[in-house]
Amino acid sequence: MGALGDLAGGLADALAPVNLLFALLGVLLGTAVGVLPGIGPAMTVALLLPITYALEPTAALILFAGIYYGGMYGGSTTSILLNTPGESSSIMTALEGNAMAKSGRGAAALATAALGSFVAGTIATLLLALVAPTVVDLVIGITAADYFALTVLAFVAVATVLGSSPLRGLASLGVGLYLGLVGTDVLTGQERFTLGIPQLSDGIDVVVVAVALFAVGEALYVASRLRRGPVQVMAASGPWFTRRDLRRSVGPWLRGTALGFPLGALPAGGAEIPTFLSYATERKLTKHPEEFGRGAIEGVAGPEAANNAAAAGVLVPLLTLGLPTSATAAIILVAFQSYGIQPGPTLLSTESTLVWTLIAALLVGNLMLLVLNLPLARVWVQVLRVPRPYLYAGILLFASLGCYAVNADPLDLVLLLVLGLLGFAMRRYGWPVAPAIVGLILGPVAETNLRRALAISSGDLGVLLDTWFSRIVLGLALAALVVPIVLRAVRGRRATPEEVQAGEGLRHRESVGAGPGEEER
Amino acid sequence: MSVSPDPDVSTTDATGSHAAAEHRHPPRPRTGISRGELAMVVLLGALGVYLLLDAANIAVPGSANTIGPRFFPYLVGGVVLATALALGFRVLRGDRGPSDESEDIDPDAPTSWANVGVVVVGFLAHALLINVVGWPLAVTLMFALVAWALGARGVVRPLLTGGVLSVVVWLVFVKALDVALPGGILLELATDWF
Missing domain, CATH: 1.10.287 (Helix Hairpins)
Structure with missing residues (x-):
């Protein structure tokens, strides 16, 4: 097995003392920031990106791997112990996790989340190591037209499949594509949409956009509608993980992994749908249906495993195709690019050592998370109590730092504020943020490949449908665009987490009558 | 407010x-x-x-x-x-x-445009002040202003928290990680010997 040999080599690198230290630092930072309410994995990664500037690539990516998994883990602690809804991928964990914590089983909920994250993360990372070389073999010969088709699929999937309103997803994608166009055209050197501002001729820095949309947008949004009053953190109390809990958790962990990894690896990736599916599955298979809604451990174990498996699955298209299918993956892509490394089919051969060290670091970081977080749970509970005024003021402080560190230009901070206001408006009116980030980063890639394909065919658009690969991929993209819209028109909107909890499953809800029911679609 | x-x-x-106004209630x-x-x-x-x-x-x-x-x-x-x-x-x-x-959002609360305005003005002011008074001082003022807008009590604590945080962050990033960040005359003189 070539992949396992390569992985063993990567492990040897990742286990070097310095690299272990960076993995530990990454895991701690990622968890600590991820635990903070209001900060999801994408914002964690965006805010901590500046730290990697000062490091060499291997150390930086190991640090980043730790931050990525740590941020995912921290998010689940937040959703279990805070009685308020958080980011979409941990909502399903929160449903039963909250209920468990409320009935004095918080410790067991945290334990099954931690162990499930470890099991799912380890299996999914190993699968990533096994699958990645195969995917590379499949796609190594794809043409520019094929690649353009893939980017179109990623655009459409991120815009319409995630989130609750496909049109608003497309709107967000369009804004991201526009932001990606600003600057100097790579192929002809012409300035586009720079408004004559010299600083814009280099384009808008991705870090500025990501930090603005996530951190500044969130801070402004919270400022506009702050939940007043004392913070309610539930105690991580109760009996610790028992043998019975383990018996009930193993199945959900494995099923969650089986759902999360493949769905995360598809270009229509993301962790939201697998966690929904996992919850619905466990609800159907459980021997304790009466506990669902009142704190069933299966309902924490399954979605949490699916969430983490999907996080590893997202790395498959990222490392093999250079296709980010979630906001977090898009920011990791930026981290690669800042070292002049372009993920894609050739990455595994040109940067073989780096990639295998990164994958090995994910495994190591995952183990560290388990060892650290079971005893550190109490510390994280304290982090949850941080006073909100200071938390959001601190987020803005770090946003300023990360953004100013890019070019040392105060104009970037003004741009950060303007884009932050955009992020605020997007949150307020239900435009998902992820499509904008993916559009910004993937837009230039799509354009380059489109123009390359059309240059070869001397402008004949037929070249885009020349191969079976591009036909199938574009067909899927068309389906991803049309199916959600048709489904909503015919069968009403998708079920909310609360409806899934109530046992209505994932089916699309029947639309309710006419008149006032109309706007719910 | x-x-x-x-x-x-x-x-x-x-x-x-x-x-x-109850918990885990989807915004109507x-x-x-x-x-x-x-x-x-x-x-x-x-x-x-x-x-x-x-x-x-x-x-x-x-x-x-x-x-x-x-x-x-x-x-x-x-x-x-x-x-x-x-x-x-x-x-x-x-x-x-x-x-x-989001965890800290009250879905039923009316929008407080005053809060948004304070945060925007604070952030804009700090962007313009960085090259004049240095990052730590500018960001401290922004930090305190935002904290007040979000309901922090007192005058000393927000300023002190922001000040300590910004100086520590500045030291870590500028002295240890070599990130370019103007420190302001006083801080740069005081840490010259590093």
Whole structure:
């Protein structure tokens, strides 16, 4: 097995003392920031990106791997112990996790989340190591037209499949594509949409956009509608993980992994749908249906495993195709690019050592998370109590730092504020943020490949449908665009987490009558 | 500054339906055409028009027999304008986007534009002050202003917290990680010996 040999080599690198230290630092930072309410994995990664500037690539990516998994883990602690809804991928964990914590089983909920994250993360990372070389073999010969088709699929999937309103997803994608166009055209050197501002001729820095949309947008949004009053953190109390809990958790962990990894690896990736599916599955298979809604451990174990498996699955298209299918993956892509490394089919051969060290670091970081977080749970509970005024003021402080560190230009901070206001408006009116980030980063890639394909065919658009690969991929993209819209028109909107909890499953809800029911679609 | 609704009294929203302030309660879909949503759609449409019009001004180097730097902008402009039209149609029929959920958001609270204004002004001021007084001092003032807007008590604590945090962060990033960040005259003199 070539992949396992390569992985063993990567492990040897990742286990070097310095690299272990960076993995530990990454895991701690990622968890600590991820635990903070209001900060999801994408914002964690965006805010901590500046730290990697000062490091060499291997150390930086190991640090980043730790931050990525740590941020995912921290998010689940937040959703279990805070009685308020958080980011979409941990909502399903929160449903039963909250209920468990409320009935004095918080410790067991945290334990099954931690162990499930470890099991799912380890299996999914190993699968990533096994699958990645195969995917590379499949796609190594794809043409520019094929690649353009893939980017179109990623655009459409991120815009319409995630989130609750496909049109608003497309709107967000369009804004991201526009932001990606600003600057100097790579192929002809012409300035586009720079408004004559010299600083814009280099384009808008991705870090500025990501930090603005996530951190500044969130801070402004919270400022506009702050939940007043004392913070309610539930105690991580109760009996610790028992043998019975383990018996009930193993199945959900494995099923969650089986759902999360493949769905995360598809270009229509993301962790939201697998966690929904996992919850619905466990609800159907459980021997304790009466506990669902009142704190069933299966309902924490399954979605949490699916969430983490999907996080590893997202790395498959990222490392093999250079296709980010979630906001977090898009920011990791930026981290690669800042070292002049372009993920894609050739990455595994040109940067073989780096990639295998990164994958090995994910495994190591995952183990560290388990060892650290079971005893550190109490510390994280304290982090949850941080006073909100200071938390959001601190987020803005770090946003300023990360953004100013890019070019040392105060104009970037003004741009950060303007884009932050955009992020605020997007949150307020239900435009998902992820499509904008993916559009910004993937837009230039799509354009380059489109123009390359059309240059070869001397402008004949037929070249885009020349191969079976591009036909199938574009067909899927068309389906991803049309199916959600048709489904909503015919069968009403998708079920909310609360409806899934109530046992209505994932089916699309029947639309309710006419008149006032109309706007719910 | 907004007054938070009493959690024990159910509040009534614009349409007169009850919106009880309880936890884990999805924001109630409100009816009617939202002016804010319309403004977003109009802005999006304007972006589309701008993209289409300004794409025509992109200089195309001669002898470009295949597609040049204008093609993709036209494509994006078209998609943006079409999306704006479709979304505008839906919004006019009363469709509303579900506003984002977050741990610290009260879905039933009225929007406090005053808070947003304070945060915006604080951030803008710090952006303009960085090169004058240095990052730590500028960001301390912003930190305190934002903390006050979000309900921090007292004068000393927000300033002190922001000051200590910013100086520590500055030391770590500038002295240990070599990030370029103006420290202001005093701090740069004081840490010159590093």
